[in-house]
Amino acid sequence: MQAWAGCAITAPPVQAAPRATYEGVPVPPQFHDALARVMRVARLPAGVRVELVGSHRVHSASVHASGTIRLSSRLWREGHALDAEEAAAVIAHEVAHRNCRT
Ligand SMILES: [Zn+2]
Numbered sequence: 001m002q003a004w005a006g007c008a009i010t011a012p013p014v015q016a017a018p019r020a021t022y023e024g025v026p027v028p029p030q031f032h033d034a035l036a037r038v039m040r041v042a043r044l045p046a047g048v049r050v051e052l053v054g055s056h057r058v059h060s061a062s063v064h065a066s067g068t069i070r071l072s073s074r075l076w077r078e079g080h081a082l083d084a085e086e087a088a089a090v091i092a093h094e095v096a097h098r099n100c101r102t
Pocket residue numbers: 093097
């Protein structure tokens with residue numbers, strides 16, 4: 001019979017991965033308006049502050065535990081820009097992901 005070793009209480013703390021750095025780009029107003037609309041009904045955990053960061057280096061949208069929503073500049077690329085309702089759907093989707101992490 002093999003005993004389960006578990007995690008020794010004296011184990012060193014897990015080191016967080018180095019924070020990735022991204023070049024932020026301005027996020028268009030329809031996304032900030034969408035965030036304001038969503039936050040009127042969102043129920044985020046205490047201490048979570050949502051902010052929007054645009055990036056040319058990501059392909060869609062994602063949310064961090066801190067509440068930062070990273071948005072690809074593809075979402076407002078000329079000729080393919082999301083409208084206000086689509087932007088609100090993206091923001092609401094990411095806020096829901098953040099809420100599910102709690
Ligand atoms: Zn998703």
